[in-house]
Amino acid sequence: MGRRLIVGNWKMNKTASQGEALVRELARLVTRTDSVDVVLAPPFTALASVRRVLPTDGRFVLGAQDLYWEDQGAFTGEVSGPMLLDLDCRYVIVGHSERRQYFGDRDEGFNKKVGAALRHRLSPILCIGETLAQHESGLTNEIVITQLLGGLASLTAEEIRATTIAYEPVWAIGTGRAATALQAEAVHATIRHHISTTWDAEVANGVRILYGGSVTAANAGPFLASQHVDGALVGGACLDPQSFAKIIALASSETQGFS
DSSP states (O other): OOOEEEEEEOOSOOOHHHHHHHHHHHHHHOOOOTTEEEEEEOOGGGHHHHHHHSOTTOSSEEEESOOBSSSSSSOTTOOBHHHHHHTTEEEEEEOOHHHHHHHOOOHHHHHHHHHHHHHTTOEEEEEEOOOHHHHHTTOHHHHHHHHHHHHTTTOOHHHHHTOEEEEOOGGGTTTSOOOOHHHHHHHHHHHHHHHHHHSOHHHHHHSOEEEESSOOTTTHHHHHTOTTOOEEEESGGGGSHHHHHHHHHHHHHHHHHHO
16 A cells, blocks of 8 residues: 545635635644645636645645646646646546546546646546446446546556545535445445556556545544545535644555555
8 A cells, every 4th residue: 555645626615815814724734644645626726826725844735626738839727737736736637527527528638737747747636436327227338447547648657556435426416315334445446447458457557546526524533544545636625724734634544554
């Protein structure tokens, strides 16, 4: 078991000043992250403000919620890899279900975004997951693998190693209805198996696979206790510093338990 990864996706929440206040309080509560990588992903408008108040010891790093695959140009409303890199972003979320559901983004575009992130030394976090209808129809593995292979198409083994996968069942996001740890483990095993067969076992073993979907301080324990779950992509709970601090503490204690 390597270092866990905990990602806080703020979504469209917090102004720049509110983001500063959140990070200051989180830094007061979380004084060390020796065995866990913690990523904060505020909205684009808060990235610069949050960067200014990040602890200088590196206990938290910046992530972005999306990017465009071109470096610059007439793409109104978009943000590029070089722009994120200039703000000291280290990670970027790609393929979130809300991008698929509300904005019509597709696997081909996500694949380009993953490539753009890697090209600019940003670590992409590729999100994949099935809807409730697909879940109830027994299509979970089919949907997840289609999205996985679509998002990672044409990547080299080295590029795969630099990519994180986040399994987020759509039916669990923002609903309060998280998957069970056993359900998450089964899907994570399927994901790792397909990475192994498409690339190789060494690559598959090195890729971090996160669980996301209504993760809270109350339910994170069983997920983080699993050797098949390498961390969590946290939504609403990351907006509460005390709740997010508890999730980070759980990840840290579980990592030490498996070392």
